[in-house]
Amino acid sequence: MNTPRVAITGGTSGLGLALVRELRRRGSRVAFVARTRERVEQIARDHPGTHGIVGDIARKDDIHRIALQISTALGGLDVLVNNASSLGPTPLALLADTECEDFALALETNVLGPFRLTKALLGALTASAREGRGAIVLTISSDAAINAYAQWGAYGASKAALRHMSAIWGEELAAEGVRFLSLDPGDMDTPLHALAVPNADPATLKRPETAARELADAISAALVTEPA
């Protein structure tokens, strides 16, 4: 069994950081992407063997630089986790009160960013699939992608688009051997959730470490069932 090579966007906080730790603990080779240089360097120092990459997936100009660094850091790519995400306006707002720019940023981060990064890394992923290592794109979804919640307009609409895009990628690239998973980790005790629901009782929320274990299990299962 080959050591999986995994890239995670939004890897310095919340679920992304928990995934970096969990996948590293399981022996994967891990690269992670985030916007803030100091945070990226700190997390990379704290987790020897991981590769930190500074970049903003919402910026078109950053995408190929990020892809280049992922591929050189890992020597290829088996698993891409599209985790980074934007809530849209904070505090949350009714759609009628949402500024167009805030909606646009949610779409750039939650839809166009994952689209561009997946596209830029598709060559690496299909190369991995051809060599029988398996290739997976895991998209972190949300129940807001399915249910219409008041005040979650920018986030919910962009997450719905992301989920649907992932499903279409999956249809189109099944023959190339790339599998697309869209998974909802549930409501977690993360900085993103605290921004959205500042008064939530942490005891009622899932720990990101628990969600990371479940997602890592899903990745392992998908890699194992990959036809050689």
Place this chain on the structure above:
Amino acid sequence: MIAAARPIQRPFDARLLVISRNGAITHAARSGLADFLQPGDLVIANDAATLPASLHGVHLPSAAQIEVRLAGRSSLAPDDLRFSAVVFGAGDWHMRTEDRPPPPPLARGDRIALGPLVATVDGLLGHQRLVALKFDGPPDTVWAGIAEHGRPIQYAYLDRTLALWDVWTPIAALPVAFEAPSAGFALDWRFLDALRSRGVEFATITLAAGISSTGDPALDARLPFDEPYRIPVKTAAQIRRAKTRGGRIVAVGTTVVRALVHSGGRAGEGVADRRIGADTRLCVVDAMLSGTHAPDESHYQVLRAFQRDDVLARAEAALEASNYRTHEFGDSVLIFSHQDSAPAGELSRNCGGPVRATPDVSYVPGTLNA
């Protein structure tokens, strides 16, 4: 031919000139490429992504502005940070390389600042402008610096500055090429689907395509520099199976021909150090998809392995007469070889024609063709 000045990888009206095994010439739309392939054939492309290999900076001993073009490496390993590089004086791609001023005199040990990176001249490689270059710092930092500061190598006939997405083929994977393996611009995912439905297989190799032109006659005479490559086990198996069933091997680009001829189609890593020319035995390769190349380009020599000079002269005349577009964003040629293809059992022997007596894979690729 007309220079293709716009960096559009797949213009809707791209054309394809087909040269058959017996030298017959056909004009077609490149969108119909799959029609020239048969069930059982195997198409092999170079999946190297392209580095932003042009780095502007300062030669610290002289404080002179320079441009460094990374041009070669002895392996594909990400932690191998020793490059051969061609150095230019002040100016950028808008000026023809032939007209570029030379760099200041360079010496071993000279320090060069390239944006966030610092490199040291590790030696001269038999020419004033060709150096061995070693970057300071750990691999992640160096690649981040190249990603941030580098720009794709490009030439004066283009009408705009290239971004990385302009030069990555749709299948671009490991970033190791110094210039784009541009024959692969013709590939898109719909084409790969079309191959599948036709019963044509697809495979990849990775070869660090080097610099194609320096503007300096003495240096250009040494091109192509040695290029490290890898043939995946799966690809080697597909080649054997295709040969066994009588399928043809169609190489996408001169880089794939070079890797397949050097390796004989066997799996593994190597450094392609032989030029392909009229006397090369192609044995693994039956056809090549490439750009349109004029007789004064080094790539043209590769065509001479596929067909006799009189056939190539007729093809060249046809490209000129019909105003085909040339250079990396131009039209394409599909050329079938007049050589007899080797059966599967002979793949590992006698490939490539003349072989160097003592292959030298020491660290500086640029020295080997000298």
